[in-house]
Amino acid sequence: MLVVGLTGGIATGKSTVSTLLRAQNIPIIDADVLARQVVAPGTPALKQIVEHFGPDVLRPDGSLDRPKLGAIVFADEQQREKLNAIVHPAVQRAMFWGVMKCWLRGEKVCVLDVPLLIEGGLWRFVGTVVVVYCSPEIQLHRLMARDHSTRERASSRFNSQLPIADKVDYADVVIDNSGDLRDLEEQVDLLIKKLYRQAGYWYLFSWLIPPIGLCSAAWTLLWKSIARSRRSTLRRRHAVAE
Numbered sequence: 001m002l003v004v005g006l007t008g009g010i011a012t013g014k015s016t017v018s019t020l021l022r023a024q025n026i027p028i029i030d031a032d033v034l035a036r037q038v039v040a041p042g043t044p045a046l047k048q049i050v051e052h053f054g055p056d057v058l059r060p061d062g063s064l065d066r067p068k069l070g071a072i073v074f075a076d077e078q079q080r081e082k083l084n085a086i087v088h089p090a091v092q093r094a095m096f097w098g099v100m101k102c103w104l105r106g107e108k109v110c111v112l113d114v115p116l117l118i119e120g121g122l123w124r125f126v127g128t129v130v131v132v133y134c135s136p137e138i139q140l141h142r143l144m145a146r147d148h149s150t151r152e153r154a155s156s157r158f159n160s161q162l163p164i165a166d167k168v169d170y171a172d173v174v175i176d177n178s179g180d181l182r183d184l185e186e187q188v189d190l191l192i193k194k195l196y197r198q199a200g201y202w203y204l205f206s207w208l209i210p211p212i213g214l215c216s217a218a219w220t221l222l223w224k225s226i227a228r229s230r231r232s233t234l235r236r237r238h239a240v241a242e
């Protein structure tokens with residue numbers, strides 16, 4: 001199975017690409033969704049968050065007040081690192097099981113939608129890195145429009161991530177989402193063809209490697225048993241001669 005890491009900057013269009021991929025029956029494991037599940041009421045991660053940030057980050061119903069915690073962590077790098085250290089291990093575990101489920105279902109491709117794929121180092125463990133790109137100006141504009149936020153609030157989130165130009169350096173495939181949605185759909189169609197072609201090679205290798213491994217193990221065993229029987233024949237001859 002080919003595991004694809006889908007990433008980009010904040011509001012460059014990862015979720016829009018994920019939605020298009022999902023519509024073509026490609027399984028998506030969304031880190032933002034998992035990051036919400038692992039801090040649901042009663043989870044160990046939420047307990048740790050309250051221990052560190054205080055009970056003020058909870059709503060009256062006991063759920064996490066996300067805008068309040070967001071205002072703290074996107075304004076302070078140390079606090080953000082603390083939150084990441086609590087949430088990320090739980091998200092990574094959930095992603096691992098998500099990938100295992102896809103593999104057991106016999107999927108050929110599975111996509112991990114992870115905003116911090118590069119920052120967190122997870123890009124090293126995926127077969128293909130896809131970066132959704134648009135210029136920082138468009139990014140900020142779309143972010144403010146989507147979240148109805150001020151430039152200041154949008155900028156603090158924007159500045160919490162590696163610049164998009166740096167993320168592009170890690171990409172195997174870049175999707176340029178500076179144009180309209182029609183343009184994006186065309187690129188996603190091409191991406192799907194490319195991923196299935198690549199998945200085909202992975203599939204072939206996964207079938208080729210076990211037979212090659214078995215052949216070399218059988219050959220080694222055969223060679224060793226021939227050598228052993230030759231040695232014992234020589235030893236017998238030697239004993240008879242004596």
Ligand SMILES: CC(C)(COP(=O)(O)OP(=O)(O)OC[C@H]1O[C@@H](n2cnc3c(N)ncnc32)[C@H](O)[C@@H]1O)[C@@H](O)C(=O)NCCC(=O)NCCS
Pocket residue numbers: 009010011031032035066067069070073080083084087088091114115116157160161
């Ligand atoms: C701070 C929180 C509570 C704010 O919640 P909110 O609902 O306002 O935002 P949401 O979770 O939908 O995230 C929106 C986007 O913000 C960006 N973002 C989120 N967390 C981070 C972070 N720690 N560092 C940089 N960017 C981040 C991502 O691009 C994400 O797609 C939340 O983002 C969070 O728990 N973040 C830590 C977990 C995390 O890193 N999630 C990202 C995927 S692992």
Ligand SMILES: Nc1ncnc2c1ncn2[C@@H]1O[C@H](COP(=O)(O)OP(=O)(O)OP(=O)(O)O)[C@@H](O)[C@H]1O
Pocket residue numbers: 008009010011012013014015016017032115142143145146177178179180181184
């Ligand atoms: N090609 C496009 N043209 C116009 N608007 C777009 C385009 N692509 C995405 N958008 C809009 O831009 C906003 C950000 O897109 P999206 O939510 O997919 O980004 P994201 O990378 O998943 O963001 P986040 O990092 O916050 O999860 C959304 O409101 C979306 O509808």
